[in-house]
Every structure is written in C-alpha cells, then in structure tokens.
Amino acid sequence: LYTRNMSTMNAVVVEKHGGPEVLQYKQVPIPKADQKNLVIRNHIIGVNYIDTYHRSGLYPLPTPLVVGKESAGEVVEVGPGVTNFKVGDRVVYLGGDTYAEYSKAEPISVVKLSDNVSYETAAASVLQGLTAWTMVRDGYPVKKGDYILVHAAAGGVGLLLCQMCKHLGAHVIGTVSSNEKAKIALENGAEFVINTNEENTVERVNEITGGLGCHAVLDGVGKATFSDSLEAVRRLGTVISFGNASGTVPPINIAILSKKNVKLMRPALYNYLGSREEVNKWFGELWELLEAGHIKIHIHKIYDLKDAKQAHLDIESRKTTGKLLLKA
Ligand code: NDP
Numbered sequence: 368l369y370t371r372n373m374s375t376m377n378a379v380v381v382e383k384h385g386g387p388e389v390l391q392y393k394q395v396p397i398p399k400a401d402q403k404n405l406v407i408r409n410h411i412i413g414v415n416y417i418d419t420y421h422r423s424g425l426y427p428l429p430t431p432l433v434v435g436k437e438s439a440g441e442v443v444e445v446g447p448g449v450t451n452f453k454v455g456d457r458v459v460y461l462g463g464d465t466y467a468e469y470s471k472a473e474p475i476s477v478v479k480l481s482d483n484v485s486y487e488t489a490a491a492s493v494l495q496g497l498t499a500w501t502m503v504r505d506g507y508p509v510k511k512g513d514y515i516l517v518h519a520a521a522g523g524v525g526l527l528l529c530q531m532c533k534h535l536g537a538h539v540i541g542t543v544s545s546n547e548k549a550k551i552a553l554e555n556g557a558e559f560v561i562n563t564n565e566e567n568t569v570e571r572v573n574e575i576t577g578g579l580g581c582h583a584v585l586d587g588v589g590k591a592t593f594s595d596s597l598e599a600v601r602r603l604g605t606v607i608s609f610g611n612a613s614g615t616v617p618p619i620n621i622a623i624l625s626k627k628n629v630k631l632m633r634p635a636l637y638n639y640l641g642s643r644e645e646v647n648k649w650f651g652e653l654w655e656l657l658e659a660g661h662i663k664i665h666i667h668k669i670y671d672l673k674d675a676k677q678a679h680l681d682i683e684s685r686k687t688t689g690k691l692l693l694k695a
Contacts, residue, residue, distance in 0.1 A: 373397075377695070378467035379675040382431045384424030387679040390434065392672070398464075398471035399444070405452050406444040407472055411490040411669070412465050413437030414678045414691035415523070416587075416612055422679065425611065434675070435465030437494040439486035440695075442477075449474055457482075459489040461497075461640070466675055468695045475643065478650050488657070491664045491690040492527075494636065496653045498609065499527040501639045503535060504652075506632050507583040507605040511536030514576050516568075516584040516599050518592050519612060520557050521548035521688040526665055528585055529556035534661040537582075540575055542568055542592070544685055551688050555665070568592070572599040580604060580627075590614035597629065605630040665689030 375394040383389055400406045418434050420426040442456040452458070452474060462476035480489055503509045515532045519525045520541025532539045533556030541557035543549050549560040561571045572581060580601030586592050587610030596606050606629055608616055624631055640646050656662045669692045670678045678691050 376468040377672060378433045378464075379435070379672065380431050380433055381422050384422065384427075384430065386423070387676045387683070390422060390676045390679060392675070395433070395467070397469050400446040400449075400471065402446045402448040404446050404471050404473055405442050405449055405477065407438065407440045407458060407460050407470050407477070408443045409438035409440040409460075409465055409468060409470055409695045411439050411486040412672065412693040412695060413490040413494055414670075414675075414682060414693060415494050416610060416682060418466070419679055419683055420611065425615070433464035433467050433470075435467070435470075436463060437461055437490055438465035438470060438695075439480065439489035443469070452477065452479075457486075459493050461494055461637075466672065466693065468672075475640075475646065478646060481654070484654070484657075487666065487669070487692065488664055490692055491666055492653065492657060492662075493650075495523040495690065496527050496656075496662065496664075497639070497649050498636045499524050499531055500653055500656070501636065501649060502585060502607055502609065502634065503528065503531050505639070506607045506609075506634055507585075507630075509535040509537050509583065513537040513582040514572075514580075514601075515539050516572060516581040516596070517541045517557070518584075518586045518588045518596070519543070520552040520560065521555075522587070522612075523690045524587055524610075526551070526555045526689055527662055530662045531656070532556060533558075534656070538575075540572060540581065542588075548688055551665075555663075568595045569598040576601070583607065585609070588613050589616050593617075597623065600627065600629055602627040603629075605632065607632045607634065609634055667691050669694050 376397045378395045439459045457480045517528045539557045540559045541552040583605040584596040586596045589611035591613035593616045667687045667689045672695045
C-alpha cells in the first residue's frame with residue numbers, strides 16, 4: 368500500500384504553522400520504544416478541532432510536529448519498563464503524533480479495547496466522547512428537567528453532548544448553522560434547535576425557557592458565542608467554555624459573572640485523565656454508554672491519511688457533522 372523501507376513511515380507533518388496547506392504528507396523515522404513507552408501501529412486516527420489549532424499555531428507546539436491526538440491500533444513494541452501492555456494488544460491512544468502510521472505512547476494515555484469495540488468506534492468516540500461526558504458529569508452535572516444550551520450541536524462533541532444530556536433527562540437546545548444540521552441535531556437528542564443564520568440565540572432561548580435562561584451553556588465555539596452564552600444562562604447557572612472554533616474568547620472582567628452569580632469553567636480533557644484510576648473510571652463509563660446504546664457515533668467520513676489536508680479544510684468549513692477519521 369505504501370512505499371517505504373523498514374525505518375520510515377508515512378506521517379502528516381507541520382514544519383511551519385499556517386492553513387491546511389502546511390500539512391505535509393511525508394516520510395519520517397518510525398519511533399522506537401524506550402524504557403517506559405510503547406509503539407502503536409495506528410489503523411484509524413481521530414480528527415479533532417484541536418488538530419487545527421496545533422497546525423495553525425493557536426496552541427503553539429514546537430515544529431516540526433506530527434499532528435494528531437487520537438488513534439486506535441495495535442501495540443507493536445513495548446519498552447522493558449512497561450508491564451501492563453504486550454505486543455498485539457488492541458488499543459486506543461489519546462496522546463500526540465497520531466497522524467502517522469506509528470506513534471510512540473506513554474502507557475497512561477493508552478487503553479486496551481475489548482473485542483467488541485472496533486478501531487473506527489474507538490477512534491471516533493474517545494476524545495470527543497470523554498470531553499462531552501466529563502463536561503456533563505463534572506463540569507456541570509446535568510439533571511433531569513434542566514435546560515441545556517449546546518453550541519455547534521451537530522459537530523463532533525456537539526452531537527455527543529446532545530445525546531448525553533437527553534439521556535440524563537435534560538431539555539437540549541442546540542445551535543447550528545444550517546437546516547441540514549438542525550435535522551441531525553434533532554435526531555440526536557436536541558429538543559429545540561436554533562439556526563444561527565436565521566434566528567437570534569438569546570431571544571430563542573428566552574422564548575423556550577420562559578425568560579429564565581438555561582441551567583448550563585456548553586460552548587465550544589468561543590469568540591463568536593461567548594457573550595451570547597453569558598446572556599443565555601440563567602441566574603445561578605453554569606457556562607462552560609471548552610473551545611475556540613471561531614477564535615479565542617477575549618479576556619473578561621470577572622465582575623460580569625456577579626450579574627447572575629454565574630459559574631464559569633474552562634476545562635481541558637487531559638486534566639481529567641491524570642491517573643490510571645481516573646482513566647479507568649471515565650473510559651469505563653464511556654464504554655457503558657456506547658454498549659447500552661445511549662450514545663451513537665456518527666462518522667462523517669473516513670479519509671486516507673494522505674488526505675488530512677482535505678479533512679482540515681472540511682472541518683473548518685463548518686460543513687461537517689459528527690466525526691472525521693483518517694485511515695493509516
Ligand atoms: P466540530 O465538529 O464541532 O466542528 C466545529 C463546529 O464549530 C463547526 O461544525 C461549526 O458548527 C462550529 N463553528 C462555529 N463558528 C465557527 C467558525 N467560525 N469556524 C469553524 N467552525 C465554527 O469540532 P469538534 O467536535 O472537534 O470540537 C468542537 C469544539 O470542542 C472545538 O472548539 C474544540 O476545540 C473543542 N474541544 C475541546 C476539548 C477540551 O478538552 N477542552 C476537547 C475536544 C474538543 P456550526 O456551523 O453548526 O456552528
């Protein structure tokens with residue numbers, strides 16, 4: 368399939384930050400396990416919005432870098448100090464350098480897959496699923512009857528948030544930018560949708576909630592929506608700002624939160640996964656949700672690894688719904 372010798376692999380590399388055109392598909396050395404690491408042969412790779420921040424430099428990482436934070440595949444090499452994995456284990460990995468045929472991984476970032484979880488399902492559900500589940504269990508513990516506003520409700524994290532909030536008994540209000548996306552959000556747990564190209568978010572939230580606003584607003588859009596999120600939350604409510612799809616949220620004067628005693632949170636998934644106990648807890652709960660059918664994964668498209676540039680063009684164009692994957 369690929370032309371390479373035994374010491375190099377295909378990977379997607381950024382040498383200089385910029386737009387999707389800076390993603391180079393090229394040969395780089397295959398990583399080797401050291402004492403405490405292992406090497407995974409990636410089969411399916413998750414595309415996440417954060418990959419575009421690493422590419423553009425919004426989240427600065429030293430270059431050259433291999434893009435990507437999520438993959439599923441098999442363990443092909445184990446360092447002598449690693450005790451809990453063996454060659455041949457089927458795993459999912461949440462770490463760096465995954466837009467490549469092989470990744471070197473720390474054991475804390477790797478989880479074994481049971482036979483009934485495919486590489487597609489694993490790479491499509493873990494990063495976005497855990498982001499959504501930690502948000503609705505820890506960030507704001509969603510309760511039956513709550514009104515929850517989910518921005519970008521038809522996106523990767525958004526569709527999962529809609530399904531999880533509905534499963535927890537909440538009324539979900541989703542924002543989307545097209546009627547096609549509205550339909551998908553409604554099919555996945557949203558009870559109300561707001562097409563932001565046609566309607567005013569705050570006005571619609573007030574209509575739906577009798578002027579009270581939402582118990583929580585889950586905002587991965589960032590700059591374009593942050594002030595609406597503060598308007599749309601109710602007194603004593605919670606705003607969780609978890610991403611920057613439209614740009615970063617400018618600095619705020621915290622006194623604005625006192626208008627309604629609003630709780631404001633800015634989480635990052637990796638801080639929920641600091642120990643093996645935490646990893647086991649959150650992954651265990653995610654597998655249960657999947658197994659019980661409480662959440663379903665929507666795969667937008669599986670691209671070849673060499674077409675990572677197209678995947679970035681597509682996710683940034685706002686035309687995608689659900690999850691984008693790469694095949695290595
Ligand atoms: P999505 O599939 O949700 O894609 C982003 C969506 O954002 C688009 O589909 C679009 O939906 C919406 N959007 C609104 N304005 C813009 C804009 N100007 N440009 C592009 N998109 C826009 O991506 P993900 O599910 O991968 O990620 C969603 C968010 O969650 C991101 O901000 C990401 O960084 C964040 N995230 C945060 C994590 C954390 O640990 N804090 C972990 C994982 C994700 P529409 O057109 O319908 O508005």
